[in-house]
Amino acid sequence: MTDLIVIGAGPAGIAAALRASALGLRVVLLDDQPQAGGQVHRAPAGTRPVPPSPEARTGTVLRDGLAGSAVEARPGHQVWSVSADFRVDALGPEGPCHWQAPALIVATGAQERVMPFPGWTLPGVVGLAAATLLLKAHGIAPGARTLVAGCGPLLGAVAAGILKAGGQVAAVADLAAPADWARRLPAMAARPDLLARGAGWAARLRRAGVPLLFRTTVAEVEATATGLRARLCPVDADGRPRPGGTVVEADAVAVGHGLLPSTEITRLLRVEHAFDAVAGNWAARLDGDGRSSRRGLYVAGDGGGIQGAAAAPLRGELAALAAARDLGRLDAGAQDRLAAPLRRRLARAARFGRAMAGLMAPRPGQVEAITPGAVVCRCEDVTRAEIEAAAAEGAREVNQLKAWTRCGMGPCQGRVCGDTAAALLARHHGIAREEAGLFTGRTPLRPLPLAQLTGEFGYADIVLPPPAPL
C-alpha cells in the first residue's frame, strides 16, 4: 500500500518524495513530463545540444537521486482527477491507472501570467516560460529574431539564452525600471550566484547591442507578410501606458508577466485559498510546513505561493516531515529537530524568491490598459469588452462570469484567463479580489483522449466532486 502520493516531480516534489522515502514511507511520485525535473530542471530532449547550466546539472543529480531511491517514480503520467479521499487517477503510457494514499503532497509548481494585448494570440507569440523550455530542453530560440518582453528575472535569462542559441534579440522590453531592480538588491544579495548570473546576462546583451528598454510594454503585435510587428509603449511605475513608443520587427515574441501558483488540485479539493495582495495571486492557505486546510493534504513549492526554485526543495522536505508526523511515522520531537534547519534556510531562500515575486507582481495599470477588443479568454475568444458588458449586467464573481460569457469554460479550464478575468471584475466593481473569487476546480484537470480511457476503465469509477457553486 502507498503511504504518500506526490504530484509534480519538480524540485519540491522530488525533495518531498526522497525525504519521505528516506523516513520509510512508501511513496509514489507522479509527473506529466517524460522525465522528472519540473520546468526549472527540465531534462534535455536529446535532439540538440543544450548549453550547460547549474539548473541542468542539478536536474541530473535529482534524477539520479530518484533512480537510486525506493520512490516509485512515474513520469509520463497525466493526473486528471483527485478525489476527496486522495484517489489519484492518471493516464500513463500504458493507459489509465490510479493510486490511493492517506496523504497527498501537491507540488505542481507555477504557471505563467501573460496580460492580454491585441495580437498576443498570434502564432509566434509565446510565453517567456515557453521560451525557457525551448532553450533548455531543445536548444532552440522561439524564432530567428525575438522580442523579449514582460517582467522579472526570466527576461534576462531568455534574452541571453537566445543569443547563446544563435538567435537574435530584437529588444528587451522590461516593465520595471533599473531602480525597481536596485530596490531588491538587499534581498537578492542572499543569492550572490544568481546576482552574478544576472549581471552576466546584462553584459552579454549589451555586448550584442540589444536595446534594453525599461518601463516599456508591448502594446500590440500584428502579423506582417514576413513575421510580426510589435508596438512598444513606455509605461509609468504602475504599468500605465504613456505617450510615445517605437515599433519593432521580429518573427517571434516571448512575453510573460510573472508566475501564478498552479492551484487546480487544491481548488478541486475545495481547500481554503488566500489572495496574496503583494504577489497578486491566489494560493492554498498553508501552515509553515505546507499543511492545507484539508487533513492529509500538503502543498510544497511554488504551487503554494511563489518563493522560487531555491525555496522549493526545502518546502518539499518540510511537507514530507509534516506528512510523516501526521501519519504517525515520525514523533513530534524528531520532526521539529529535522525541520528546524530547513525552516532557517527556507526563511533566507524565501526572501529572495519573494523579492523576485515583487518584481513580477501585476501593476494596476496593466489591467486598466487591456484594450476592449483584446481577447482575454483564448479558448472561447472572450474579449475584455464582453467581460465588461457582463460585469455591467451584474457579474461580480468569476464563476458567474463564466456561466454568462463562457470565459474560462474552454479546454484550458481558465488557467490562462482566470487571473485576468478576476482582476477585471474586481476593477469594474471596485471590489477586492477575494470577492471576485476564483474558478472552481473541476475534472478532468486536463482534456483527455477518450479512446485511451476505455478498456478497463469504467465511468462508475470516476469520483466527481460536487457541482461547482456559482
Added chain:
Amino acid sequence: MSSSRALLVSFSFDDEPYEGSAGDSLAVALMLAGRRHLRDSSRQGAPRGAFCLMGSCQECVVWVDGERRPACQVPLRQGMVVRSGTIGTDTP
C-alpha cells in the same frame, strides 16, 4: 538549428509532408519546420499556435492520428498523421 543528434522521422500535417527529430515534441518539430499556425480559434476563426508549451493552454491542440491532443505534449513519431485542430474542419 539543424545540428541534430536525433533520428529524423517523417510525418504529415494537413497532408503536407514534414520531417522532424524523434525526441522533440510535435509542437517543437512543427515550429522548426516553419509551421506555427496550428488551428483557427473557435469563435473568431483567428490563427493560433503553441503558446505555453507545457500542456496548460491547449492552444496547440491538433488531431494526431485521429485524436485531439496538445501538440506540445505529444512526442514526435514516424508516420504521424496530423491535422489542424480547427473545430468544424477537423474530423479526421
